[in-house]
Amino acid sequence: MLDIFSYSFMQRSLIMGIIIAIIAPTIGLFLVLRRLSVIGDAISHVALAGAAFGLLLGIYPVYTAIGFSIIAVLGVEKLRKEYSEYAELSLSIVLSAGIGLASILISLGNTSGIFSYLFGSLALVTKKDIWVVSILGSFIIISVLFLYKGLFYLTFDEESARMAGVPVRKINTFFSILVALTIGISMRTVGVLLISSLMILPVATSLLISKSFKQALLYSNLFGIISVVLGLISSFYFDLAPGGTIVLTALLILIIVMVINKIKD
Amino acid sequence: MQEKIVEFENISFSYGKNEVLDNINFYIEKGDFIGIIGPNGSAKSTLMKVMIGILKPDKGRVRLFNEDIKDFKDFTKVGYISQNVRDINPRFPATVEEIVESNLYSQLGFLKISNKNIKEKTYEVLRIVGMEEYKDTLIGKLSGGQKQRVFIARSLINNPEILFMDEPLVGIDIGSQKKLYSLMDKLNKDYNITLAMVSHDIGTIKNRANKIFILGNKKLYVHDSDKIKSEDLLKEIYNDDLKV
Numbered sequence: 001m002l003d004i005f006s007y008s009f010m011q012r013s014l015i016m017g018i019i020i021a022i023i024a025p026t027i028g029l030f031l032v033l034r035r036l037s038v039i040g041d042a043i044s045h046v047a048l049a050g051a052a053f054g055l056l057l058g059i060y061p062v063y064t065a066i067g068f069s070i071i072a073v074l075g076v077e078k079l080r081k082e083y084s085e086y087a088e089l090s091l092s093i094v095l096s097a098g099i100g101l102a103s104i105l106i107s108l109g110n111t112s113g114i115f116s117y118l119f120g121s122l123a124l125v126t127k128k129d130i131w132v133v134s135i136l137g138s139f140i141i142i143s144v145l146f147l148y149k150g151l152f153y154l155t156f157d158e159e160s161a162r163m164a165g166v167p168v169r170k171i172n173t174f175f176s177i178l179v180a181l182t183i184g185i186s187m188r189t190v191g192v193l194l195i196s197s198l199m200i201l202p203v204a205t206s207l208l209i210s211k212s213f214k215q216a217l218l219y220s221n222l223f224g225i226i227s228v229v230l231g232l233i234s235s236f237y238f239d240l241a242p243g244g245t246i247v248l249t250a251l252l253i254l255i256i257v258m259v260i261n262k263i264k265d
Numbered sequence: 266m267q268e269k270i271v272e273f274e275n276i277s278f279s280y281g282k283n284e285v286l287d288n289i290n291f292y293i294e295k296g297d298f299i300g301i302i303g304p305n306g307s308a309k310s311t312l313m314k315v316m317i318g319i320l321k322p323d324k325g326r327v328r329l330f331n332e333d334i335k336d337f338k339d340f341t342k343v344g345y346i347s348q349n350v351r352d353i354n355p356r357f358p359a360t361v362e363e364i365v366e367s368n369l370y371s372q373l374g375f376l377k378i379s380n381k382n383i384k385e386k387t388y389e390v391l392r393i394v395g396m397e398e399y400k401d402t403l404i405g406k407l408s409g410g411q412k413q414r415v416f417i418a419r420s421l422i423n424n425p426e427i428l429f430m431d432e433p434l435v436g437i438d439i440g441s442q443k444k445l446y447s448l449m450d451k452l453n454k455d456y457n458i459t460l461a462m463v464s465h466d467i468g469t470i471k472n473r474a475n476k477i478f479i480l481g482n483k484k485l486y487v488h489d490s491d492k493i494k495s496e497d498l499l500k501e502i503y504n505d506d507l508k509v
Contacts, residue, residue: 033357153367156357159347160419163317163340165371207358211403216358 004236012125013189013232013242019137020186020198021228025206025220026144027182028199030175032207033155039076039179040196042091045098046072047183048192051117052105061117062132065192066184072098073176120191120243122235133185140178147171152213189228191243201250202227205257223253267294269331270427270459271316276325278308278315285311287483289325295426298453299461300470300490303480309463310348310431312480316461317345317429330426341371344420344428350412351436355405361415362387362400368419390421393456394448410441417448427459428452434464442466446473 050068054061079090154161162168186195206219231246271293278286285308314320318334327334391397394414452458464470479486
């Protein structure tokens with residue numbers, strides 16, 4: 001069965017998928033615990049506009065998607081200050097801006113390649129994609145390792161973290177950029193519309209069984225990797241969009257863990 | 266005379282145009298146990314946040330450990346348990362040990378992973394607050410009183426000289442309140458930690474604290490707790506003839 005990974009495009013997808021399976025839930029864990037799980041949705045719509053912009057101008061779409069996403073996350077931070085009582089409003093505003101802009105850009109010209117950015121694609125993964133995802137992916141993982149203690153503290157209790165000397169504002173801004181990068185590099189495999197699911201579903205599953213923060217992180221990654229590998233295999237055999245199969249696998253794992261938990265209770 | 270740990274000189278503070286503290290002067294000495302009382306909205310929490318530099322006063326000068334708070338850096342000497350700890354997500358996936366350790370941030374730096382020394386230190390502070398058996402328990406599984414003990418332990422890990430607590434007893438049953446009070450006595454007397462605590466429970470705090478700060482009408486009044494009766498305190502706060 002593992003013959004499918006003798007195809008070079010499947011090898012590329014698998015490498016990219018595993019990197020994303022580690023990054024997306026890691027970033028997602030901090031987002032979920034800060035009650036910001038919807039941010040992935042908002043930013044990914046702006047990333048879609050970015051990808052369309054790149055296709056339109058003939059620029060590598062991952063770059064433009066990342067650029068648009070960074071502007072969007074910084075915009076969310078600003079708007080959250082403006083509407084501090086309605087924090088989720090800032091996400092809706094950015095989501096609306098993204099989808100509005102994306103639909104106009106897509107209708108402007110030759111953006112037929114946009115479909116693969118919506119739902120992910122196996123066959124269209126290039127060597128350049130692999131390089132970009134590997135380099136930026138490593139950057140994200142190393143950054144999270146460096147920020148881990150501060151991120152953990154401020155996610156749990158921001159005020160005390162500030163007292164303890166955690167540079168809260170700097171870490172928040174830097175983390176927002178990591179969110180944008182994660183979305184930008186994940187869109188090739190999972191697709192813009194499903195990135196936030198890969199950031200959230202493995203985390204939701206891990207929260208059901210974790211007995212410490214380290215376990216929550218570990219299980220989120222594990223469930224992310226299982227979802228990506230099984231999702232890619234079924235995408236190949238049944239000729240389905242990989243984004244869909246990956247996310248549905250993640251959902252299936254969540255349901256199985258929920259049922260096991262219920263039975264145990 | 267003991268060393269002055271906190272000193273307020275002519276402090277005023279406003280939220281926008283609404284002044285809540287007007288020309289406040291006081292000091293807290295090493296070894297004090299201060300009870301801060303006052304009606305709702307009398308800026309008790311605000312006073313505490315100005316003391317530790319979370320809020321900046323409009324006028325006047327705050328000194329911490331004889332240093333202007335603007336220049337003060339060594340916040341490991343200061344423990345603070347805010348009201349917000351009550352709102353913490355009950356399903357947050359972190360153990361008591363992970364939470365207590367996290368406060369060593371400034372000593373741990375970026376990458377240093379917890380070692381045997383840190384584990385021992387964590388165990389020691391959890392033992393002081395009587396929570397060592399719960400070190401591997403998720404924070405959300407603890408009762409209100411137990412959580413407060415963990416947050417006290419989290420502060421203790423940095424060997425603070427002063428501990429600020431903003432209404433730590435709200436929503437906690439009487440039995441756990443008693444235990445928390447004995448813990449505070451122990452920290453104050455045996456470990457020589459200065460305490461400042463906001464409370465609504467005038468009768469009890471009067472018996473535990475050596476000084477009572479009363480906030481009302483933007484002003485602060487200081488009383489030695491053994492020289493004033495609870496009835497008089499109540500009258501002063503609420504302008505009322507309630508009996509305790």
